[in-house]
Amino acid sequence: MEPCAIDYTRAFAAELVAMDGAALTGRDLAQLDRLLLDYCGVAFGGAARPWIAALHGWAQRYRGCGPARIIASDLEVPAEVAAFVNGAAGHSFELDDTHDSSMSHPGAVVIPASLAVASDVGADGPQVLAAIAAGYETMARIGITVRAGRVIAAGFHPTAVLGVFGAATAAAKLLGFDAGQLCTAWGHALSLAAGSMQFSQEPAGAEVKRLHAGYAARSGVTAAQMAQAGISAPTRSLDGRYGFLALYGCDPDPAALLAPGARGLAIHDISIKPYACCRLLHSMIDGLRDATDGFTRGAEISHILVRGPQKLADQHMVVRPMTPMAAQYSLPFAAGAALAYGPDRFDVFEDPYLADPDILGFADRVEVASDTELERTYPAHFGTEVEVSFADGQVRVRRVLDSIGTPLSPLPADRLAAKARALVAQNRADADFGRIEDAVRALARAGSVVSLQAALSLPPGSGIG
Numbered sequence: 356m357e358p359c360a361i362d363y364t365r366a367f368a369a370e371l372v373a374m375d376g377a378a379l380t381g382r383d384l385a386q387l388d389r390l391l392l393d394y395c396g397v398a399f400g401g402a403a404r405p406w407i408a409a410l411h412g413w414a415q416r417y418r419g420c421g422p423a424r425i426i427a428s429d430l431e432v433p434a435e436v437a438a439f440v441n442g443a444a445g446h447s448f449e450l451d452d453t454h455d456s457s458m459s460h461p462g463a464v465v466i467p468a469s470l471a472v473a474s475d476v477g478a479d480g481p482q483v484l485a486a487i488a489a490g491y492e493t494m495a496r497i498g499i500t501v502r503a504g505r506v507i508a509a510g511f512h513p514t515a516v517l518g519v520f521g522a523a524t525a526a527a528k529l530l531g532f533d534a535g536q537l538c539t540a541w542g543h544a545l546s547l548a549a550g551s552m553q554f555s556q557e558p559a560g561a562e563v564k565r566l567h568a569g570y571a572a573r574s575g576v577t578a579a580q581m582a583q584a585g586i587s588a589p590t591r592s593l594d595g596r597y598g599f600l601a602l603y604g605c606d607p608d609p610a611a612l613l614a615p616g617a618r619g620l621a622i623h624d625i626s627i628k629p630y631a632c633c634r635l636l637h638s639m640i641d642g643l644r645d646a647t648d649g650f651t652r653g654a655e656i657s658h659i660l661v662r663g664p665q666k667l668a669d670q671h672m673v674v675r676p677m678t679p680m681a682a683q684y685s686l687p688f689a690a691g692a693a694l695a696y697g698p699d700r701f702d703v704f705e706d707p708y709l710a711d712p713d714i715l716g717f718a719d720r721v722e723v724a725s726d727t728e729l730e731r732t733y734p735a736h737f738g739t740e741v742e743v744s745f746a747d748g749q750v751r752v753r754r755v756l757d758s759i760g761t762p763l764s765p766l767p768a769d770r771l772a773a774k775a776r777a778l779v780a781q782n783r784a785d786a787d788f789g790r791i792e793d794a795v796r797a798l799a800r801a802g803s804v805v806s807l808q809a810a811l812s813l814p815p816g817s818g819i820g
Contacts, residue, residue: 515550
């Protein structure tokens with residue numbers, strides 16, 4: 356890609372560094388509250404996962420080396436270490452938020468990076484919220500510009516490759532960078548952007564995907580630290596000849612970097628997940644609910660045909676997943692789990708259920724086909740059409756373009772809080788969820804992140820979660 360006459364990288368950076376906590380509207384702050392509470396619940400619950408417990412053990416070597424806190428532990432560590440572990444925790448349940456058009460999970464990257472750096476520099480609540488909003492904006496706009504659907508089809512994981520730029524933006528804002536310094540941080544981020552979709556192709560080994568948000572959060576913080584240290588890097592990292600758009604994009608339009616979303620800030624284009632599986636499968640679950648009268652007619656089903664984007668056939672049809680991650684990415688398994696146990700259970704993708712005969716019995720009845728119209732609207736909409744055939748010959752077809760939890764069908768506040776509360780309690784029954792919720796609500800007026808970090812952590816000397 357030939358370099359543009361206009362420096363779109365710097366123009367975008369200038370817009371982001373100008374974002375100010377005082378300019379966030381009441382609507383913006385309410386949405387940031389929702390996103391932050393959702394992340395805190397998912398990350399606290401995710402900290403109980405075996406791979407995060409392993410990361411807690413790994414992080415012990417950094418104990419006492421910094422002020423940032425690792426969620427659901429008593430560890431105080433450097434910012435980049437906390438960003439890594441807490442990012443991975445936030446991506447560990449397949450319940451973290453999603454920006455559909457960029458096909459990425461901004462919260463699991465941007466929020467842990469922001470909290471970690473804020474603890475390092477003593478940033479106040481409004482500064483943290485502005486950094487989070489700017490990080491979401493970064494991932495969303497770059498993902499749209501680069502055409503994230505093509506990125507994932509080429510085998511790159513958008514959360515990983517976009518996330519490093521979002522985390523770098525959040526860290527840069529908290530470090531007080533100007534536009535030039537942010538461009539330098541992005542220059543370092545360009546050399547750190549990585550993440551393969553190979554995990555979606557193998558029945559085992561898929562747990563590396565859990566770490567992708569952590570890798571991106573850590574690398575973004577590191578990129579900003581390198582710029583702060585005065586180490587130079589390319590400043591046209593997005594729209595340069597060998598910049599991100601050229602390397603990862605498909606016919607990108609750099610001018611789109613400067614185009615805000617129709618709803619305002621990208622934080623308002625975020626889907627919050629009620630089901631513990633890949634977001635692309637959620638509309639299928641909603642369709643199955645309607646077609647089966649609230650999952651009450653499972654025993655009568657003879658065949659299920661799911662139509663949707665080609666990606667369903669390419670990356671989501673492992674019928675006998677061997678790990679929880681692979682199960683959460685499997686369309687047949689997710690359909691079977693919803694039909695056998697309902698869609699709201701977080702545990703049905705765990706090892707004890709991988710060979711469950713009821714789930715697999717339904718999974719074996721599932722077929723997938725591409726749909727031209729749903730392909731056209733993807734990834735702006737993660738829509739599917741479900742055709743359920745019953746033993747008596749009846750056929751029901753349900754087409755769902757926007758599932759529960761999307762901006763057009765928001766997850767109700769009480770359901771979001773119940774999700775977060777359940778995840779926190781699933782890790783530690785004695786955890787004070789009310790304290791976490793209060794700290795999130797108070798962040799917009801807080802002088803630091805100390806109270807929120809304390810609410811998310813275990814008391815000193817209590818060990819790791």
